[in-house]
Amino acid sequence: MSEALTILSPVKLGPYELPNRLAMAPLTRCRASSDGIPNELMVEYYRQRADAGLIISEATPVSPQGKGYPYTPGIYNDAQIQGWQAITSAVHEKGGRIFLQLWHVGRISHPLLQPEGALPVAPSALKPAGQVLTEQGMRDFVTPRALELAEIPMVVEQYRHAADCARQAGFDGVEIHGANGYLLDQFLRDGTNRRTDTYGGSIANRARLLFEVIEAVSSVWGSDKVGVRLSPLQPFNDIRESDPKATFGYVVEQLNRFNLAYLHITEMGKEMPGAAGPAFNIEDLRQLYHGTYITNAGYTAETATAAIAENRADLIAFGKLFIANPDLPERFARNAPLNEPDASTFYQGGAQGYIDYPALAD
Template identity: 90%
Template sequence: MSEALTILSPVKLGPYDLPNRLVMAPLTRCRADSGGVPNALMVEYYRQRAGAGLIISEGAPVSPQGKGYPYTPGIYNDAQIQGWQAITSAVHERGGRIFLQLWHVGRISHPALQPDGALPVAPSALKPAGQVLTEQGLFDFVTPRALELAEIPMIIEQFRHAADCARQAGFDGVEIHGANGYLLDQFLRDGTNRRADAYGGATANRARLLLEVVEAVASVWGSDKVGVRLSPLQPFNDIRDSDPQATFGYVAEQLNRFNLAYLHITEMGKEAPGAAGPAFNLDELRPLYNGTYITNAGYTAETATAAIAENRADLVAFGKLFIANPDLPERFARNAPLNEPDADTFYQGGTQGYTDYPFLSD
């Protein structure tokens, strides 16, 4: 009789054989140099976490326009490629695998973070509620500029170029950030997309930009080294949809044609049903997608193993647990106690709360 699958069982993902099913979720930590260049401190942080079946890097802006937070590492110029190279080498030396998360924030930015103090861009000129952190402090969000139809190819080209930079930097693949209220999600959901052209209105139109980005990125990498992240329940960044079951169901079905490395669904927002739109049923989404499926948000070793055993997911991504436990797979294997994450150092603090969490062996 074959043994039941657990979070520690090996799995194939795209062309890669992973030793376990723990994915390190993408985690913005704001430790890059100004100029968005990855540094030696980041090398150490990722090296420490190379025991993950797969690391997904923090979101990396695909262009200066794609940036929405200070000290986030970009993936569009030579200095950044070199900085990332040191990270991918360190992870590979320890036998790990690492994908880069391709990120354009759209309206979740501010002129203080944009080249030449420009307005952030978005599908429609709708101001998000809330505030944005810049190097000069907190500011209210501004009303973004709606992208012209003629500018859409330039957005797709930013993703394609960044995907090529990630290839040069030695990553094993890339994840397209279609989640959490950023640009591709702003196009997808009708609360933020009021366009009347081929990129707005009907579900197929709102999903068009994401699917065209997938195609462009897959042209660089081959689709089996490309993942997509979506967040159907997530209200973060003032986003909602009037029919998420239809919107995200359509996207999951459309993604089947690419033979991707994986679809990554974060369940963030499940604790506040209704905040991102009418009720969403994750169990209805799962069977629509034929490939490898990663789930995320609030999982433990036990609930992750249950999700895998019950075929609700093939792999599980852990965010806060990987922040606090660089050796998380080993801790799960030994049923060892876990370090507690310190939220005060998620986005600041240098080495503190970044590379100084103890290993079991310490």
């Protein structure tokens, strides 16, 4: 009998052989310059975490229009490509692999964060509840502008262009951010998508933009270096949906067509059943998907080991544990105690709470 797999067993992901099954989850840390250029601090942060089987970068706007938070790095111009090159080189020198998370926030933005003070764009002109952080402080969300049908190919082109920039920057692949209430998720959900054209109404229509983005990004990378992240239970960013089970059942089954590097499902929202729409058993999605499957949210060494042994996922993505433990695989291997993450420094800028969490040897 073969031995049970553990979180430290090697795994294949697209063309890559990963030494372990820990993915570093995408984590926005707001340490770039105000025009979205990655810097030395970010090089050191990612270098420290290069022992992850796979690093997924922080969400990275594909265009100025895709931006929704100050000090997030972009991936659409030469200076940003150069900044990221230093990061991918540092990760590769330590033997790691890094995918870039491609991000368009849609309505989760504000004119203060948009080029020429424009309105944010969305599937429909529906204002999210709540507030947004700008460089001038907190502001109420505004009512976004619904994208014209003729503009949608330009949005797809933003993703294609950014995917090409990510290739020039030396990444190993890209993850399309289809989660957490941002543009692609806004299209998927009937609470935020009230369109009556070919991008709204039926589930197939609401999923059309996601699939077009996958095609465009795959034309640059090959689909086996492209991952997709979804968050079926997540109410964050004022997301609601009348039938998430049907929507995500359809989307996940269709994703089998693309021969992706992986599907990444975050279970965020599981602890508040019904918050984003009628509850369903998210573990069913594992059965529907035939490729490499990453799961996430709240996993520990123990629960991750059980999930891998029971074949509920191929990899586990860790967010807060990777923020606080740069050498997380090593700590799991040695069953060593973990540093506690400090939430007050998640987004505050600077080195503190970013590159000063000690590794075991320290």
